[in-house]
Amino acid sequence: MIEFLENYKELIAQAIGGLKTLGVKSVKIYLEDSNDFIVAFFASLSLDLKPLILSSNFSDDDGRFLIDDLGKILSTSSSKFEIDEYAKFYLKTSGSSGEAKLIEKSLYQMKLEALVLKDSFEFGDEFLASVSHQHMFGLTFKIFLPLVLGAKIEPKFLNYPEFIYEKEPNNHTLISSPTILKALLQSNKKELLAKLKNIIYAGGRLEDSLKNEINKLATCINIYGSTETGVVAFEINSGFRAINGVKLSTQDGVLIVSSPWCECFKTSDLAAVDGDKLTLLGRIDRIVKINEKRISLDSVEQVILSNELIEDCVCVLSETKERISAIITLSQKGKERFRNDGKIAIINALKSDLRAEFENNIRYFKIVPKIERNQQGKLPKIVADELLNTKYKFEFTKESLSETNAVFKAFVGYELFYFDGHFLDFALVPGFIQIECVMELAKNLGLDLAHTNKIETMKFNSFLRPGDIAKFELNIKSNKLYFNIFANDKPCASGRICIN
Numbered sequence: 001m002i003e004f005l006e007n008y009k010e011l012i013a014q015a016i017g018g019l020k021t022l023g024v025k026s027v028k029i030y031l032e033d034s035n036d037f038i039v040a041f042f043a044s045l046s047l048d049l050k051p052l053i054l055s056s057n058f059s060d061d062d063g064r065f066l067i068d069d070l071g072k073i074l075s076t077s078s079s080k081f082e083i084d085e086y087a088k089f090y091l092k093t094s095g096s097s098g099e100a101k102l103i104e105k106s107l108y109q110m111k112l113e114a115l116v117l118k119d120s121f122e123f124g125d126e127f128l129a130s131v132s133h134q135h136m137f138g139l140t141f142k143i144f145l146p147l148v149l150g151a152k153i154e155p156k157f158l159n160y161p162e163f164i165y166e167k168e169p170n171n172h173t174l175i176s177s178p179t180i181l182k183a184l185l186q187s188n189k190k191e192l193l194a195k196l197k198n199i200i201y202a203g204g205r206l207e208d209s210l211k212n213e214i215n216k217l218a219t220c221i222n223i224y225g226s227t228e229t230g231v232v233a234f235e236i237n238s239g240f241r242a243i244n245g246v247k248l249s250t251q252d253g254v255l256i257v258s259s260p261w262c263e264c265f266k267t268s269d270l271a272a273v274d275g276d277k278l279t280l281l282g283r284i285d286r287i288v289k290i291n292e293k294r295i296s297l298d299s300v301e302q303v304i305l306s307n308e309l310i311e312d313c314v315c316v317l318s319e320t321k322e323r324i325s326a327i328i329t330l331s332q333k334g335k336e337r338f339r340n341d342g343k344i345a346i347i348n349a350l351k352s353d354l355r356a357e358f359e360n361n362i363r364y365f366k367i368v369p370k371i372e373r374n375q376q377g378k379l380p381k382i383v384a385d386e387l388l389n390t391k392y393k394f395e396f397t398k399e400s401l402s403e404t405n406a407v408f409k410a411f412v413g414y415e416l417f418y419f420d421g422h423f424l425d426f427a428l429v430p431g432f433i434q435i436e437c438v439m440e441l442a443k444n445l446g447l448d449l450a451h452t453n454k455i456e457t458m459k460f461n462s463f464l465r466p467g468d469i470a471k472f473e474l475n476i477k478s479n480k481l482y483f484n485i486f487a488n489d490k491p492c493a494s495g496r497i498c499i500n
Helices: 006-022 034-046 107-120 136-149 161-166 178-185 190-195 208-215 297-305 332-341 343-358 381-389 431-445
Strands: 027-029 065-067 088-092 102-106 126-129 172-176 198-201 220-226 230-235 240-242 247-251 254-259 262-274 277-283 287-290 293-296 310-317 324-330 362-367 397-401 405-411 455-460 469-477 480-487 490-498
Touching: 006 034, 027 034, 034 088, 034 136, 102 107, 107 136, 107 230, 126 136, 136 172, 136 220, 136 230, 161 178, 172 178, 178 190, 178 198, 178 208, 208 220, 230 254, 247 262, 277 297, 293 297, 297 310, 297 324, 297 343, 310 381, 324 332, 324 343, 324 381, 332 343, 343 362, 397 431, 405 431, 431 455, 431 469, 431 480, 431 490
Parallel strands: 027 065, 126 172, 172 198, 198 220, 324 362
Antiparallel strands: 088 102, 220 230, 230 240, 240 277, 247 254, 254 262, 262 277, 287 293, 310 324, 397 405, 405 469, 455 490, 469 480, 480 490
């Protein structure tokens, strides 16, 4: 592998010297800059420190020396750069189906994989990436592949569309995810994608309409694989095919993979194999049994996402395994429908879509403001559980605050729990919730009104509804708290509370 690291040898030698001086015995690495990562990673491998690649800079105190700044380990005295081609390192899985697992990999496996990929496709002269090198997909395509190709590596993590469009994409290869590709297509600069050599993506399903749109602009290669298996198959137009050297088989419908960089491994995916052709049928843990009926959570998601009211969706099984929960975000049309006809209209529309295939087995829908997947395009189980269990309330921002006056604003989101129960068909913020907000905001003025029993006056002028901007004005005067509530700057409610 040393032959591919000519441009990094000097810094790697300095890092080896620094690690020796520090007496480091084992390391974990969190470096977002790809050039810094390459130096620290190969220096650690050279000393057989079995580095753990971190996906975030939050980690347990496990005794490993943390390299989060390359300057920590650079020394003025260099050491010879030698490396065992079988040197080991560790990655963590995404944790999308539970606890993240520690996976051992070797330099030999990564080099073999990169050399096969080099001969399988044509690539650009520079690699841009909206995914991190701190996961298997990014490590393969953002680090090892361009190194063996001798291609230039853009060291920055381009995790926003505008960062990608700022680069000159001529004859470049973009390493990305469905989430970022979707955002790139929403930009008025999307025609710039046509200048790319190609796009490599992984981490989830790209909607057919988006896939068709982006394929008109650039060659898109969808990669299937995992931390355990490395690269397994690719899809350019339709249908996955095994990468050269990969052998596919099934056992009881479950995909088994073997390759020069992966010993025989039984995956968690159901699949059909026909020679080198691969059809993925869903993860084992995404096929659940409810009321004696087997249901694919991925299929449920696809039906829900086909409805124009929905922007995004993730389906999960409850802890008791008795209920499927659909976590959804609304499209603009969905928000308009919610405001006009309430949450019940959204639920009924989705139930109608789902009934033919899934009967009445999908009954719980949780609206959330956003579904934030990780850099691999996956939603860790712990995050999904948090979305399900969060009781969304107003999030206030302070406009002004003095000893006797306060002004706060909040967006009336569609996910607020106030719209459940009695307000399913006409969403509004109940009066008692507005009073609760006033009492909570009064704490900023040093008032504790939790036990007050004297609301002297309360007048409602109009409704406070989803999509509105709420403004709460509080004023202390003559031992009383006066409040005014506005919806989009129009009077909504007002009142007076006796402080004592």
